[in-house]
Amino acid sequence: MITLLFDGLAYGMLLFILSCGLAVTLGLMNFINLAHGAFAMAGGYATVILTNRLGMPFLLTLPVAFVIAAAVGWVLERTLYIRMYEKSPLDQVLFSIGLVFMAVSGVDYLMGSQQQILHLPDFLRGRVEVFGVGIGIYRTFLIVVCGVLALALQLAVTRTRFGSRLRAAVDDRRVARGVGIPVKTVFAVTFAVGSGLAGLGGALGAEILGLDPSFPLKFMVYFLIVVSVGGTSSMAGPLYASILLGVADVLGKYYVPELGGFVIYAVLVVVLVVRPQGLFARAS
Amino acid sequence: MTTVLETRNLRKDFGALKATQDVSFRLEAGARHALIGPNGAGKTTFINLLTGVLKPTSGEIFLNGDDITSVRRDRRVARGLVRTFQINQLFGKLNVAESIGLVISERRGHGRDWWRFAGKLPGIADEIAQLATDFGLDSVLDQPCAGLPYGKQRLLEIALAIAAKPKVLLMDEPAAGVPEADRHEVLDRISALPSDVSILLIEHDMDLVFNFASRISVLVGGALFAEGTTAEIANDPRVREVYLGGGDE
Amino acid sequence: MAKTDMTPNGAKVVKIMRRPVRWSLAEIAFWLLAVASVFLLPGQHLILTEIAGLAILALSLDLILGYAGVVSLGQAAMYGVGAYAAGLYAIHVTGEPLSGLLVGAAAGAVIAFATSFLLLRGADLTRLMVTLGVAAVLFEVANKAAWLTGGADGLQGIWIDPILGLFDFDLEGHTGYVYSLTVLFVLFVIARLVVNSPFGYSLKAVRDNPLRASAVGVPVNARLVAVYTLSGAYAGIAGALFTQTQQFISLDVLSFQKSADGLMVLTIGGPGYLYGGMIGALAYKLIQDALSGFTPQYWQFWVGLLLVIFVLVGRDRPRQFVIDVMARLRGGKGGAQ
Numbered sequence: 001m002i003t004l005l006f007d008g009l010a011y012g013m014l015l016f017i018l019s020c021g022l023a024v025t026l027g028l029m030n031f032i033n034l035a036h037g038a039f040a041m042a043g044g045y046a047t048v049i050l051t052n053r054l055g056m057p058f059l060l061t062l063p064v065a066f067v068i069a070a071a072v073g074w075v076l077e078r079t080l081y082i083r084m085y086e087k088s089p090l091d092q093v094l095f096s097i098g099l100v101f102m103a104v105s106g107v108d109y110l111m112g113s114q115q116q117i118l119h120l121p122d123f124l125r126g127r128v129e130v131f132g133v134g135i136g137i138y139r140t141f142l143i144v145v146c147g148v149l150a151l152a153l154q155l156a157v158t159r160t161r162f163g164s165r166l167r168a169a170v171d172d173r174r175v176a177r178g179v180g181i182p183v184k185t186v187f188a189v190t191f192a193v194g195s196g197l198a199g200l201g202g203a204l205g206a207e208i209l210g211l212d213p214s215f216p217l218k219f220m221v222y223f224l225i226v227v228s229v230g231g232t233s234s235m236a237g238p239l240y241a242s243i244l245l246g247v248a249d250v251l252g253k254y255y256v257p258e259l260g261g262f263v264i265y266a267v268l269v270v271v272l273v274v275r276p277q278g279l280f281a282r283a284s
Numbered sequence: 285m286t287t288v289l290e291t292r293n294l295r296k297d298f299g300a301l302k303a304t305q306d307v308s309f310r311l312e313a314g315a316r317h318a319l320i321g322p323n324g325a326g327k328t329t330f331i332n333l334l335t336g337v338l339k340p341t342s343g344e345i346f347l348n349g350d351d352i353t354s355v356r357r358d359r360r361v362a363r364g365l366v367r368t369f370q371i372n373q374l375f376g377k378l379n380v381a382e383s384i385g386l387v388i389s390e391r392r393g394h395g396r397d398w399w400r401f402a403g404k405l406p407g408i409a410d411e412i413a414q415l416a417t418d419f420g421l422d423s424v425l426d427q428p429c430a431g432l433p434y435g436k437q438r439l440l441e442i443a444l445a446i447a448a449k450p451k452v453l454l455m456d457e458p459a460a461g462v463p464e465a466d467r468h469e470v471l472d473r474i475s476a477l478p479s480d481v482s483i484l485l486i487e488h489d490m491d492l493v494f495n496f497a498s499r500i501s502v503l504v505g506g507a508l509f510a511e512g513t514t515a516e517i518a519n520d521p522r523v524r525e526v527y528l529g530g531g532d533e
Numbered sequence: 534m535a536k537t538d539m540t541p542n543g544a545k546v547v548k549i550m551r552r553p554v555r556w557s558l559a560e561i562a563f564w565l566l567a568v569a570s571v572f573l574l575p576g577q578h579l580i581l582t583e584i585a586g587l588a589i590l591a592l593s594l595d596l597i598l599g600y601a602g603v604v605s606l607g608q609a610a611m612y613g614v615g616a617y618a619a620g621l622y623a624i625h626v627t628g629e630p631l632s633g634l635l636v637g638a639a640a641g642a643v644i645a646f647a648t649s650f651l652l653l654r655g656a657d658l659t660r661l662m663v664t665l666g667v668a669a670v671l672f673e674v675a676n677k678a679a680w681l682t683g684g685a686d687g688l689q690g691i692w693i694d695p696i697l698g699l700f701d702f703d704l705e706g707h708t709g710y711v712y713s714l715t716v717l718f719v720l721f722v723i724a725r726l727v728v729n730s731p732f733g734y735s736l737k738a739v740r741d742n743p744l745r746a747s748a749v750g751v752p753v754n755a756r757l758v759a760v761y762t763l764s765g766a767y768a769g770i771a772g773a774l775f776t777q778t779q780q781f782i783s784l785d786v787l788s789f790q791k792s793a794d795g796l797m798v799l800t801i802g803g804p805g806y807l808y809g810g811m812i813g814a815l816a817y818k819l820i821q822d823a824l825s826g827f828t829p830q831y832w833q834f835w836v837g838l839l840l841v842i843f844v845l846v847g848r849d850r851p852r853q854f855v856i857d858v859m860a861r862l863r864g865g866k867g868g869a870q
Contacts, residue, residue, distance in 0.1 A: 032658060083845055089657040090604050094800055095844040097793050101837030109831045217789060221669045228662050258677055265670040269651075269663075335748065361750035373745035375738050377805075381549045386738050387749040389731035395751060396759075398732040403550025405731065413542035422542050426549045448749050 002133045004254055005247060010139035011208070012246025013146035016239050018201035019223040020153065021194020027170045027232030028190055029085050034096040036198060036223055037216030038103035043069040043199025044206040044215065045107065048116045058121050062203050069199020074192035081191065082184075100216050108213040116211040142204060149197070154235045166190060170232075225268045286313045287346075288482045289334070289365070289452050294343035296326075296333055296506075303329040305507040306343070311452065311484055318485045318497035322526065326506040327486045328370060331454050335367045336360055347452065362391075364451030368444075370460055370486075372437045376430035380421050380440060383429055384412045387447035419443040419473055435466030442473060452482045459489055471495075494518065502526075554729050559858065563808065564718065571711055578710040580822065584814045585713035586775050589720060590791075591799040591810025593767030599804030600728050601760045602740035604657050607664030608768050608795045610648070610671045611641035613787030615769025617675065619776040620688045628694040634716065634773045641769020642762050644671070649761040653754045665789070672787040687783040691776060702778070709778040716774055717811070720767060724807055727763070736760055768795075797840060800848050 022036040043065035050061040076099075084092050120138060127136045157163040169176040169186050177183045202211070209219070222245065230241030249264050289311040296304040303326045311317055321327055332338040334345060336357040344353045347365055355363070375383050385402055388411055389395060403409065416422045419439045424432060429440060442458055459470050471492060477483065487493050493500065493514075500517040502510040510523050517523055539547070570581060590612055597603040618640030619633045627633075651663045675682045682688055695701040700708045727733050738746040739753050747753050776782055785791060794817075802813025820839065824832035 026658075030658070032661060080841070080845070087844070089661060090598075090796075090800070091844050091848065093604075093606065093661055094797065094848070095841055097797070098837040098840030098844065101833045101840070103837075105831045105834030105837065109834065220789070221665065224662055224665065228659075262670065262673040262677060265666055265673055268666040269670055337744070337748075356752070357747040358750045358752040361748065367748055369745070369748070373742050373748070375741035375745065377741055378734070378737055379549065381546050382734060383738075385546075385550065386731065386734035386751075390735060390750045394731040395735045395756075396732055398727045398730045400731075401550070401554050401726070401729050402731045402734050403547060403554065409546040409550065410540060410543040412546045413540055416546075417542055422545075425542070425545060426552075444745070444749055 003135070004250055006133075006135060006143075007139055008247030008250035009243060010136075010142040010146075010246070011250055012243035013143050013150070014201060014205050014208070015222060015226055015246055016242035017146050017149055017197055018205065018219070019198075019226040019242065020150075020235065020238050021191075021196075021198045022223050023227045023230065023232045023235075023238045024166075024170075024190050024194050026227055028166070029081075029187060031081070031085060031092055032089060032096065032224075033081075034093060034220055035099035035103065035216065036195075037219050038100055039069045039073055039195040040198040040202030040205070040219070041103060041107060041211070041213075041215040042072055042202065043196075044202035044211045045111060045116070046199070047203035048118050048206055048211060052117075052119055058118075058124070062200060065203035066196040066200040069202070070192045070196030072199075073195025074188060076195075077188050077191040082187075085187075100220075103216055104213050111213070113213055116206065118206040118211070120207055138207065142208075145204065149200075150235070150239055153197075157235055162186070162189070221268070222264065225264065228268065229271045287311065288313050288315075288348055289484070290346040291334070292344045292346070294330075294333060294345065295341045296329055296338060297341045303506050304333060304340070305505070307503075307506075307508050309501065309508060311482055312499075313482055314479055315482045315484070315499060316497050317483065317499045317501065318487060318493045319501050319503060320487065320490075320493060321503035321509070325503040327503055328456055329506070330503065331367055331456050331486065334454060335365065361448055364449070365454070366445045366448045366450035366452070367454040368441050368456055368458055370456040372441050374429040374437060374440060374444070377428055379426050379428050380416060380432070381412050381425045383440065384415055384443060384447050387444050388412065391448050415443055415447055418476075419446075420469060435462055435469065438462050438466070438470055439473060442470070446477070450481055452484070453477070454484045454486075456486045457488060458485070459487070459492060560808075563811075567714060567718075571714065575705070575707065578706040580818060582706050582710045582713045582778050584818045585710065585717045586771055586778070587794065587798055587818065588811040588814040589713075589717055589771035589774065590768060590795040591802070591813055592717075592720060592724060592807065593764045593771060594795050594799045595804050595807060595810050596724060596727075596764040596767060597761055598799065599806070599809065600733065600740060601736045601757060602743075603652060603757065603761065604660055605664040606661045606789070606792050606796065607666070607668035608764075609787050609789070609791035610664070610668040611645050611765040611768035612772040612775075612791055612795070613668075613671060613675065614644045615641040615772030616776045616782050616786040617682055617688065617772075618769070619773030620691050620782045621681070623691045623693055623776070624688075628692050630693050630696050630712070630777050633693070633777060634770050637769040637773025637776070638766040639769070641772065642766040645765020645768075646758065646762040649758045652761065653757060665792070668787060668789065668792055672784060672789075675787055676784055682784075683782070685784060687781055689781060691780045691782070693777045693780060702780070706778070713774055713778060716770065720770065721807065721811075724767075728807065732756070732759070797836075801843065803849070803853075 018040050019036070022033060025031055025033050025036070046065040046068045047058070047061040050056040050064060051058050084095050124138045124141055127134045157166060165176070165181045165186050168181055169183050173183060225245060226238050226241045229245070230238035245264065245267065248267055252264070287310045291307055291309045294304055294307045307330065319327055319330070329338065333340050336355065340353065344351055346352065347360070347363055352360055352363065378386070385408055388408055389402060389405055392405070394405055413422065416425055419442065421436060421440060421443060424436055429437065432440065438458070438461070442455070445453060455474070458474060459467055462470050474496065485493070485496060497514055500512065500514055501508060502517065502523050504526055509526065510517060510520055512520065574581065590608065593611070594605065594608050597605060615637035619637040622633050622636045648667045651667070652660050655663070676684055678684070693702055696708065696712055702708050728736070735746065735751045735756055738751055739756055743753050772786055775786065798813035798817045799810050800813070801816050802809030802811065821832055821836065824835045828835070
């Protein structure tokens with residue numbers, strides 16, 4: 001039981017790193033980016049290629065995965081996404097579906113459709129017994145890394161100048177622009193960091209989530225659940241939502257395997273029914 | 285005289301802001317009643333409460349003696365309580381004839397008819413034409429609402445409400461934004477409304493208020509500040525002070 | 534219809550209200566071409582059947598998106614449930630196809646009605662999420678209920694009787710195409726009636742301005758529930774038709790891909806004038822066919838690219854083009870009278 005909770009926690013933390021970028025994009029730009037998972041996939045493949053083919057140490061590939069996904073995010077934001085902010089949600093959805101299709105087929109073409117196997121370094125493998133409870137080393141590693149990142153994000157948002165500008169822009173874009181905040185730059189940096197984090201999440205999760213070209217589609221609903229359950233007004237909301245989701249998913253798959261992913265979607269629908277208004281309180 | 289619309293201790297809070305404070309108000313049958321007040325006095329909020337766009341924090345609303353506080357918006361319309369909007373609220377892609385027609389068909393209880401074409405409802409074409417002629421819209425019948433000149437849009441805004449055959453009509457600044465040249469057309473239409481329709485007019489234009497209304501209520505800071513005949517209000521020094529701004533005419 | 538005591542303006546109103554109801558030359562030509570395809574393109578009937586099915590799915594979306602302004606990323610929920618319902622009906626009850634369509638319609642309508650209440654509050658963003666979530670739930674249910682649906686292996690052993698006991702489904706898809714085209718036409722004619730009925734006008738009022746619609750007496754929520762349910766029935770029929778013509782169901786019928794297909798097809802053709810789904814389905818399949826001709830596995834990449842370009846350029850443009858052409862044809866006809 002405790003092992004399961006631990007696994008769920010690790011899974012949840014990972015989901016948080018994967019989807020926090022989406023929460024900010026949605027809160028800041030009111031943009032449903034269904035292609036968010038594509039950035040995660042980019043990071044995942046970067047790590048797999050670097051470790052498996054070029055023999056780079058796994059830990060070293062993580063920042064590279066972040067940088068690559070962030071760079072792709074930056075370029076796409078500046079060239080394409082920026083043209084979409086003023087369009088309708090329907091346009092935004094179609095646009096990001098288009099991107100997902102391109103990402104899925106593109107990766108399929110370049111890497112093949114098979115599941116990628118990531119070779120973790122030996123020191124991250126296996127499990128240890130703590131007070132009779134089996135604890136996976138890699139799971140522990142995930143919780144520590146993602147926990148530190150979550151803390152760093154929270155501090156960055158609440159304590160730094162950029163963070164206060166970001167919060168101002170989330171609250172009211174027009175007012176923020178009025179008081180001289182370079183909203184466009186804030187958008188671009190935020191988008192890039194969000195994509196980078198997704199990429200890092202994809203890299204970290206390649207081993208436990210599985211990585212193949214359909215990754216963006218498979219996890220799209222998960223990301224959206226985190227965002228819709230957690231809300232977009234703080235970092236804490238998506239974090240709690242991620243952990244809840246991770247634990248519920250792991251426990252659900254273990255105790256009632258016949259239901260499978262159903263638990264997750266049920267969580268979504270229940271939240272939607274109970275708090276239909278509160279979901280996107282910031283969406284006007 | 286009978287009261288057609290009444291509020292008892294109607295209150296609406298938006299957080300700490302008291303937008304409507306214990307307003308007890310009566311509108312008599314056939315009234316030409318104006319509601320005035322400085323900007324931000326809560327006039328539009330009051331209309332939104334009456335028509336069900338907003339839920340009151342407390343208090344009740346009665347229409348012809350029935351408590352309608354929790355009655356749905358569209359049911360209030362069916363009971364004869366209809367409004368116009370300060371900012372035009374039209375059906376952008378529909379043309380003038382279709383817009384008026386849908387209000388009429390809804391009023392007649394045909395809104396759920398899916399098995400026949402709207403234009404085939406008996407007599408509907410003549411009724412649309414009559415209303416359009418009354419409001420000077422007969423030359424633009426086939427034009428989409430979104431493309432109409434502003435003055436025509438303003439007339440259509442009122443025509444849509446009239447098409448619902450109101451017993452009580454709430455008009456939120458009907459002449460707002462209408463250029464001077466078109467103003468008389470809007471005003472003529474309002475004056476020509478049947479006398480059995482009870483009208484509550486929200487307006488900034490004092491000329492219009494004094495020409496049109498026989499009774500005036502003054503709303504200040506969300507609360508009823510004064511009420512009386514046109515002459516009483518015009519000569520009330522307190523009203524002159526808070527609203528009319530002292531001596532200037 | 535013409536009354537002798539009608540005022541001149543009344544006559545003018547009758548003419549205006551009749552305009553969307555009259556069959557224009559372009560419309561007649563469209564359906565004549567569709568009929569001609571039965572005889573002139575016998576080798577293409579399999580793909581044409583797919584196009585007709587896709588067109589019905591898009592038509593079902595058009596009813597809610599084009600006429601009531603409801604965006605959805607989950608039309609596959611009703612499509613898939615209709616498909617499974619028709620498949621199970623064929624296996625366990627009877628292979629009679631027409632009643633199978635009705636079963637599909639009923640299944641789609643029930644799902645739509647049950648979930649419509651989730652759509653009543655909230656803006657576009659929330660609606661997109663909710664519909665996506667509902668479809669995801671149903672996908673997972675079908676996946677796990679393998680004893681009923683066949684799960685990931687698909688539902689097999691579906692046998693469909695000849696239509697009206699006369700026309701057997703053949704391998705070249707001739708019967709399937711004529712059947713699909715007929716169903717499409719019937720559904721189109723009903724939709725055409727509905728959107729020009731008093732009910733249809735109240736939907737358009739809700740689409741254009743829900744606040745004002747309620748202020749002139751339209752019960753907005755009731756109308757949204759009604760049209761969403763109708764749309765569900767249409768999607769259910771599209772699914773049932775898929776089952777009957779393919780005689781096999783995989784989980785794909787409930788997938789996000791299916792919802793996205795419907796939405797793409799409708800937006801390519803343009804929502805709000807009923808032909809968008811058909812034109813979009815034709816364009817989409819032709820593009821897909823052409824692309825998979827030179828890059829069989831990766832055609833989706835190019836579809837994605839086209840979609841991105843299409844949205845960036847402005848998706849009104851193709852629709853505006855069609856509307857302009859139709860207006861010109863209609864104008865030409867008016868001038869000839």
